Amino acid sequence: MRLLHISDLHAGKRLYERINRNEDLIYALEQVYDICKGEKVEVLLIAGDVFDKRNPDFESQSLILDFLTRVNSLGTHILLIAGNHDSYDFMKIYSNLRKLSNIHVFDRPKKNIEEAIFDYKDLRIACLPYPDERVLTELKEDRERSYAEKVSQYMKALAKKVEEVPYGILLAHLAVDKAKLAGSELPSSVMPSYAVRADTIPEVFKYVALGHIHRYQRIENAVPKVYYSGSLYQIDFSEKDTEKYANLLVLEEGIVKVNPVKLTLKRRLTEVELKEGDNIEKNLEPFTKENFLLKVKLRVNMGDPFFNIKKERIERLLGEKLAKLDIEPVGVNSVVASQQEGFNLLDLYVDFYNKEYGEKPPQDLKELLQDIIDRVSHETSQA
Numbered sequence: 001m002r003l004l005h006i007s008d009l010h011a012g013k014r015l016y017e018r019i020n021r022n023e024d025l026i027y028a029l030e031q032v033y034d035i036c037k038g039e040k041v042e043v044l045l046i047a048g049d050v051f052d053k054r055n056p057d058f059e060s061q062s063l064i065l066d067f068l069t070r071v072n073s074l075g076t077h078i079l080l081i082a083g084n085h086d087s088y089d090f091m092k093i094y095s096n097l098r099k100l101s102n103i104h105v106f107d108r109p110k111k112n113i114e115e116a117i118f119d120y121k122d123l124r125i126a127c128l129p130y131p132d133e134r135v136l137t138e139l140k141e142d143r144e145r146s147y148a149e150k151v152s153q154y155m156k157a158l159a160k161k162v163e164e165v166p167y168g169i170l171l172a173h174l175a176v177d178k179a180k181l182a183g184s185e186l187p188s189s190v191m192p193s194y195a196v197r198a199d200t201i202p203e204v205f206k207y208v209a210l211g212h213i214h215r216y217q218r219i220e221n222a223v224p225k226v227y228y229s230g231s232l233y234q235i236d237f238s239e240k241d242t243e244k245y246a247n248l249l250v251l252e253e254g255i256v257k258v259n260p261v262k263l264t265l266k267r268r269l270t271e272v273e274l275k276e277g278d279n280i281e282k283n284l285e286p287f288t289k290e291n292f293l294l295k296v297k298l299r300v301n302m303g304d305p306f307f308n309i310k311k312e313r314i315e316r317l318l319g320e321k322l323a324k325l326d327i328e329p330v331g332v333n334s335v336v337a338s339q340q341e342g343f344n345l346l347d348l349y350v351d352f353y354n355k356e357y358g359e360k361p362p363q364d365l366k367e368l369l370q371d372i373i374d375r376v377s378h379e380t381s382q383a
């Protein structure tokens with residue numbers, strides 16, 4: 001039997017409020033659909049953060065519903081839990097889908113453990129939607145235990161339910177300690193009392209499908225196979241240059257084999273730094289051909305008279321591919337300094353031209369510029 005584990009779809013995500021990422025999500029979901037079809041996946045596990053916001057816009061709702069119903073039409077069962085970005089009450093609306101399909105939505109952690117269990121053939125999946133601290137407290141008032149301890153306790157109760165079955169699986173949305181965050185090799189900076197200790201994940205689970213952390217990884221210091229499948233596309237620049245996966249699980253002879261399937265990206269997020277004197281066209285040209293979203297860091301001397309021209313050239317060259325232009329000023333007082341040292345505009349231009357084109361400007365261009373400078377200084381001195 002084959003299962004597929006994905007998470008962190010973040011439908012409705014916008015970068016800098018301006019760039020709608022739904023086309024990146026649709027591109028990824030198309031691949032997920034193809035895997036479900038091609039590999040004859042029987043159960044699709046979606047480990048939370050389906051939507052980016054608590055009140056998703058209509059376009060995002062429509063694309064999610066379209067995806068869920070299409071996968072359902074393949075005969076694949078879908079298990080979906082709420083993440084911290086999702087609203088419990090909103091996901092509760094989706095839980096009605098099970099009445100007319102094989103789409104099973106678990107909107108919040110349940111007091112009655114039975115309601116968190118899904119059975120299918122020799123498979124039993126225990127579902128733990130994002131355990132919000134408030135909900136956790138409602139389940140059991142316990143001032144002695146920390147948040148992480150309460151979550152561990154809840155996992156233990158779920159584990160008891162899967163003891164008797166060949167394949168017990170946990171589907172959860174939470175932060176586990178020692179997990180690596182996207183875009184960083186450093187371990188999770190989540191407060192210790194909020195990160196669930198990996199060594200408290202019950203070993204009775206044959207596989208633990210996690211959502212929350214956007215970087216694909218196996219949690220090494222846990223006994224069972226514990227995986228974050230990661231987000232389906234690079235959600236923001238903290239995930240730049242990272243690869244994305246769906247985790248294909250093959251259940252055979254009592255064990256779960258894990259086969260990550262690499263996803264291709266609609267748009268790759270990357271960062272470019274342009275230093276003073278770098279050739280803008282030459283440095284940005286590789287990114288103009290393929291599908292990128294770029295953050296450009298422009299280090300600029302604040303006295304640079306060509307600052308606006310440089311900015312416009314970058315904007316013109318990249319068009320919609322430019323997600324953000326960060327200006328990093330260097331040497332704020334350099335204009336004053338350069339004047340004191342006897343630099344003039346013509347020298348600055350010659351210097352700039354030389355750096356940009358690798359040669360001195362032609363004589364007639366220099367004469368033209370000198371003429372303009374002379375006329376301007378003449379006009380202004382009369383004012």
Ligand SMILES: [Mn+2]
Nearest residue numbers: 008049085212
């Ligand atoms: Mn997320």
